[in-house]
Amino acid sequence: MSHMRAEPGPTRGAADSVTSMTEYVLPTHANALGNVFGGQVLTCARRSVRSDLRG
Numbered sequence: 001m002s003h004m005r006a007e008p009g010p011t012r013g014a015a016d017s018v019t020s021m022t023e024y025v026l027p028t029h030a031n032a033l034g035n036v037f038g039g040q041v042l043t044c045a046r047r048s049v050r051s052d053l054r055g
Contacts, residue, residue, distance in 0.1 A: 019048050 021044070029040045 021048055 023044050025036055025040070030036050
């Protein structure tokens with residue numbers, strides 16, 4: 001059985017992959033010391049990836 005490999009698609013440079021987003025951090029998103037909760041940061045990252053996948 002022969003293993004066929006798919007031809008690689010066009011590559012993108014790092015400059016083509018940059019995403020810039022701005023999110024407000026409200027007091028409910030931070031602890032008493034003013035540090036943002038990790039889950040809030042991950043949610044922002046997830047939104048960034050999803051918006052990039054949509055094109």
